[in-house]
Amino acid sequence: MGPQDFHELLTRIAPRITKQDTNYRKSLEPGLKLAVTLRFLATSNSYKTLQYGFRVAHNTISVFIPHVFQAIIDELSDEVLMSPDTPEGWKQVAQSFYNCWNLPHCVGSIDGKHVAIRKPPKTGSLFYNYKDAQYKFMYVDIGHTGSGSDAGVFNESPFKAAIEAVKLNLPEADQPLEYFHVGEDAFALKTWLMKPLPLRNMTHQQRVYNYRLSRARRVVENAFGLLAARFRCLLVTLPLTPDRVIKITHACCVLHNLLLLKNPTIDVAIIDQEDPQHNHEIIPGSWRQDAHLPDMEHLYRGNASIAAKEQRNYLMEYVNSPVGSVPWQDDLLLIHY
Structure with missing residues (x-):
């Protein structure tokens, strides 16, 4: 700053x-x-x-x-830490994801991390968040106990309730692919939440799907890495009460967004980069070599609906089609086979 x-x-x-x-x-x-x-x-x-x-x-x-x-x-939360509330606003987010990561109809990347505190009996603290294509937080849910899993915290969040109650004002899709978020395998597959395929011995099409999804999901990993690199207080066990840690975490997210709005390119070396000269190979950001926030427990329960599986198949076909593929994906996956 x-x-x-x-x-x-x-x-x-x-x-x-x-x-x-x-x-x-x-x-x-x-x-x-x-x-x-x-x-x-x-x-x-x-x-x-x-x-x-x-x-x-x-x-x-x-x-x-x-x-x-x-x-x-x-002073700043309502200005710099908020998600869109109109279909037009969500379309701008989706366009940003498409421009940056070539994934259509994606409106956010979801994940959760632990913030450690010296906890009183039977309490803990973590923050759960939802980010846009430019590494900014659009929604945070802070203060759940450390024993919660990614999916468990998300299932209890007002954000999930708003999605299912159709209160986010997401745009109506003009094709079979609905507007969706991306998450890791810990989450349940939904029409509004796509996740990687956990299969072994995947086909080439399935590998392409996972690769294309991971490009958008990497936003959430890098946002966490950038947040921790800026605010080292989140990397230590804080000897404070849960209510104060909630305020600290919330303030860090607000300041993180403010700094990105003021200086969107100042921390380029910290985050992952793609080398366009070499099939978009990943150049790891410096945050990966430093201390970073620990993952939450991965605990998945539940079965995907038929509609969710159909949407995943449609997205898989799209990213493998002449219209939806990117020129380097086949060569890059062949290198890593």
């Missing part, structure tokens, strides 16, 4: 974190509060370590940091 972005953020949240001076002491400047908070998020330094760098007592830091988190969430 450069000086200009810092001052813009400070201008937005200063009214929410400014306190009145009293006869006993002068209140801390809002800029100091924000600087301490960002240092904590970026480095995971303890409050006692931060007090020496900023000359603010650790017990004072512990009081104002949660207020800064809440100010960031309240």
